[in-house]
Amino acid sequence: MPELPEVETIKRGLKKFVLNKKIVHVDVKERKSFNGDEQRILNKKIVQIRRKGKALLIDLDDRQTLMIHLRMTGQIVYRKSEHKNEEIDLKESFAGGHPNEDFLNQMPNKHTRVILELDEGKIFFNDQRKFGFMKIMATKDVEEEEFIRELGPEPWEMTGEELWEKLQKHKKMTIKGAILDQKIIAGAGNIYADEALFLAGILPMRWAGTIQQKEAEKIIRGLKKVMEKSIELGGSTLATYVGADGKRGNYLDAFANVYHREGEKCKKCGALIKKTRVAGRGTHYCPVCQGENDWRGLKC
DNA sequence: CTAGGATCCTGTCAGC
């Protein structure tokens, strides 16, 4: 589930804890989750942590890089020491990615796929559905890696005109499907696609070919705005996991206008938020703000 | 080439 802001938040969080730490032991509990020979990263030092789209890149000395993609349910948990069912100290631990109780639970657990033991603390790669992975490669080969090589620009690196031009090559795709396509534009997933389209006032099921240049510009602006806000708020991390009201995993409520709000009132116009299926994904929108009536009946 | 659906996997939740 993690999208660009969550991966960015993990990057920042991990940097605080593990930069210049050495990997002293690797425990691969699920082969599927680790691509490569783990011996190659043994006794290597973490010298840099980067992000490209939703991919996290941990650079080691010896010119090797550990790439991590969290896909749907991946999460990263760092613990400086074993904790004992007491209040978790944010100075001693960090967690980000797929938000669930595992942020607080004992590590490792049944979702733990890989453990990187450092000379100080441990990194746990947890992934309920096993879609995510870690992968070792030479740092110089990162740009050649297939997912990275095909990755489109992030919203900050792209103008509305550039997006519009790309959409002309995928006119029969829904605009939501196009935003979700990492080759067209990098970083958005199901939540931020819905939220950006709401901010842009554009119906998710419209064909990409019907999007005007000005609308493409609005989509870029919407993506930047919602992602920046999420990063500012701390993404889905341990620090934001327990809300002020004590409820869990509700940091989304701080910025979500439509996502997971079906049947609730639009914050702008009061109409009821609708949910449907677009590009094979649950899709939320405001029928009024996003102009459902303007497009109803048209093939859009 | 494009675009859509099935698929990888585990868990949860609504509805019967």
Add this chain to the structure above:
DNA sequence: TGCTGACAGGATCCTA
């Protein structure tokens, strides 16, 4: 309570 099917913050593979 127990079962069943739908669905899930992703991306690739297969098909037409």
